[in-house]
Amino acid sequence: MAAGGLEHPVIFLEMAAKGAGLNIPNEVLFAWMAMAVLIVLGIMTTRKLSTVPGGLQNFFEFVIGGLENFIVETMGEEGRRFTAFLCGLFLFILTCNFMGLVPGFDSATNSINTNGAMALFVFLYYNYCGIKRWGPRYIKHFMGPMPILAPMMIILEFLSHLARPLSLTLRLFGNIRGEELVLILLFMLAPIVATFPIYFLFALSDFIQAFVFFMLTLVYLQGALEHAH
Amino acid sequence: MRKILFTALNTVALLGLAAVAFAADGTSISSNAALSTAIGMGLAALGCGIGQGIGVKGACEGLARNPEAGGKLTTTLILGLAFIESLAIYALVVCLILLFVKPLGA
Numbered sequence: 572m573a574a575g576g577l578e579h580p581v582i583f584l585e586m587a588a589k590g591a592g593l594n595i596p597n598e599v600l601f602a603w604m605a606m607a608v609l610i611v612l613g614i615m616t617t618r619k620l621s622t623v624p625g626g627l628q629n630f631f632e633f634v635i636g637g638l639e640n641f642i643v644e645t646m647g648e649e650g651r652r653f654t655a656f657l658c659g660l661f662l663f664i665l666t667c668n669f670m671g672l673v674p675g676f677d678s679a680t681n682s683i684n685t686n687g688a689m690a691l692f693v694f695l696y697y698n699y700c701g702i703k704r705w706g707p708r709y710i711k712h713f714m715g716p717m718p719i720l721a722p723m724m725i726i727l728e729f730l731s732h733l734a735r736p737l738s739l740t741l742r743l744f745g746n747i748r749g750e751e752l753v754l755i756l757l758f759m760l761a762p763i764v765a766t767f768p769i770y771f772l773f774a775l776s777d778f779i780q781a782f783v784f785f786m787l788t789l790v791y792l793q794g795a796l797e798h799a800h
Numbered sequence: 801m802r803k804i805l806f807t808a809l810n811t812v813a814l815l816g817l818a819a820v821a822f823a824a825d826g827t828s829i830s831s832n833a834a835l836s837t838a839i840g841m842g843l844a845a846l847g848c849g850i851g852q853g854i855g856v857k858g859a860c861e862g863l864a865r866n867p868e869a870g871g872k873l874t875t876t877l878i879l880g881l882a883f884i885e886s887l888a889i890y891a892l893v894v895c896l897i898l899l900f901v902k903p904l905g906a
Contacts, residue, residue: 738886
């Protein structure tokens with residue numbers, strides 16, 4: 572989206588790609604960069620694992636362990652097999668969000684394309700899990716509590732399920748994009764002085780947005796797997 | 801007293817809107833879009849703030865009565881807040897479209 576009238580921030584990776592003659596969209600570049608950061612961190616952590624964790628291993632055990640406990644608390648023991656998928660989603664979105672706060676970098680999640688791709692994948696995945704678990708009886712999730720109301724409920728539920736990826740996409744996009752616009756506006760008003768305190772607020776909201784995406788995915792998966800009532 | 805206050809505030813609001821409407825004669829679509837964006841985002845933030853405030857109030861009261869329910873309350877609270885917040889985000893997206901994509905012309 573062209574920010575007409577607003578100062579465009581200087582983005583190093585974009586300039587590097589242009590210099591190398593590559594015409595890759597910004598969000599794709601920064602999504603690759605987030606992946607690279609996560610992969611390098613993962614390799615650095617797992618290269619020398621020890622029973623007494625220290626440094627990076629300690630940190631990641633804390634993060635992944637906390638998330639896994641949360642998943643098992645919400646979904647029960649059968650949720651443990653989704654830990655890798657959900658934690659990957661959370662860490663990727665968090666890295667992308669935080670990258671937007673670093674000057675000279677951009678977050679991949681400020682584009683509707685990245686978020687749309689993730690939300691669409693979540694939508695397909697939880698429906699796939701539900702169908703795999705329940706087979707043709709998965710339709711009961713859409714029929715509501717009473718058989719007599721089923722013809723009406725099925726339309727309503729169908730629409731509300733279709734609205735889920737839309738709301739996932741727009742929530743993340745609006746939050747991250749809005750943050751960036753506020754940062755640019757404040758930077759135009761009073762450089763550095765005005766933007767510095769608000770970084771803390773935005774770091775918190777970045778974390779919360781990543782957590783909300785993670786938690787909504789978890790709740791959708793739970794809804795698809797639990798018994799229809 | 802309350803009634804008089806309401807009447808006065810309503811009159812001021814109507815006068816303000818009328819002034820805006822009269823002033824709109826010589827202005828372009830983009831300045832109207834800017835005005836509507838500001839009003840729309842403000843209204844969205846107002847409603848969203850009230851809604852989230854009620855939600856947080858309920859959660860705080862529940863937590864004061866039963867501190868053990870903290871974990872479950874936090875989950876429900878954050879989920880609810882996310883859903884309420886997404887309404888304001890829709891308004892924000894509409895505002896961004898009005899401002900930057902300019903579907904109504906410049």
